[in-house]
Amino acid sequence: MKKIVVASDSFKGCLSSLQVADAVRTAIIGIYPACEVVSVPMADGGEGTMATLVNATRGHFFPCNTYDPLMRPINAFWGVLGDGLTAVIELAQASGLMLLNEREYNPEKTTTYGTGIIIAEALRKGFQKIILAIGGSATNDAAIGLLSALGFHFLDEAGNEVKPAGGNLKQIVSIDDKDVMPELRNIQLRIACDVDNPLYGTNGAAYMFASQKGADEFMTTRLDCGLRSFAKVVEGKYNDRSYMIPGVGAAGGVGYGLKVFLNAELARGADWIMDVLRFEDLLKGADLVITGEGSIDSQTIHGKVPVSVARRARLQNIPVWAVGGKTEDIPGLANEGISRVITVTPTGMRKERALNPKTARENIIHVLRSALLSWEKEVLL
Secondary structure (H helix, E strand, O other): OOEEEEEEOOEOOOEOHHHHHHHHHHHHHHHOOOOEEEEOOOOOOOOOHHHHHHHHOOOEEEEEEEEOOOOOEEEEEEEEOOOOOEEEEEOHHHHEHHHOOHHHOOOOOOOOHHHHHHHHHHHHOOOOEEEEEOOOEOOOOOOHHHHHHOOOEEEOOOOOEOOOOHHHHHHOOEEEOOOOOHHHHHOEEEEEEOOOOOOOOOOOHHHHHHHHHOOOHHHHHHHHHHHHHHHHHHHHHHOOOHHHOOOOOHHHHHHHHHHHHHOOEEEEHHHHHHHHOOHHHHHOOOOEEEEEEEEEOOOOOOOOHHHHHHHHHHOOOOOEEEEEEEEOOOOOOHHHOEEEEEEOOOOOOOHHHHOOHHHHHHHHHHHHHHHHHHHHHHHHO
């Protein structure tokens, strides 16, 4: 084995993509000491995307005072790429589920307002080109919080401004855009997202993702109705029907709100990041690619890192393994180029222990070493 490329996403709530890559590298070197290991920490528009892009391009970070999903003051960060011209902002920094404890999960009450504060700061500093990574959100507000921070007003029947949270979308009957920041006229906004869902319906933002953010089935139905109602108001004012475009349902409808109001471009996060990193060049001469994410499940095939990596590797006929803390048998992964799916968490291990970073690292190293030894024997036979 001469060269292996490691291109994994993070294991959410456990290990960053850098930490996963280091664990995989340790496993490889333990079996193949002379092997060239090319580590490419990945992201797909979720947590870690900003760090991946800024570090890969030798950019830098800025601190920012803003608000969390429940409007509590927090300190967050945003970045600038190495070109010095492009700002990178991560929705999860101010509007992410990781900022709440489980008792606080409630997509009817959470807002993206804090992310809008960060965007406003980048605009005031003169950055017109902005990349927004929108994975990992705690929200279902169709970006009305974010847009409110930029000067949009969402009004109810009495002409009063609606509190910008997911549970209030149905109250909106009109939109006032006279006070928006003048800097928005020239904004070039690219959204790096990790899903391809429409705004509403059975495959939309609420029905597919709201349960992860604390919604029960009744709340999910209400949220979906709110998204439908809001889309109708938007269509009436702007004659826009973007609500069925793949990806606009990302981050509780943030993709939709930003496409409609800021003419944002939607891009698959993983694919775009691989273009920036010139991933095809890194693959040349590789004998194996190892990718992964915390959970290999039904969402993996919809634009997540493992499938995006496998599609690129398949073009060069390189076999791909996908590792995950937990995995499901997903039809179609083999057709995308993933030849082997490996579960690193031992059967019966409690979730709390499996999510411990030290334990997760040890699990990856142990299971991958066994898999590599087994593969070497198969090759020799």
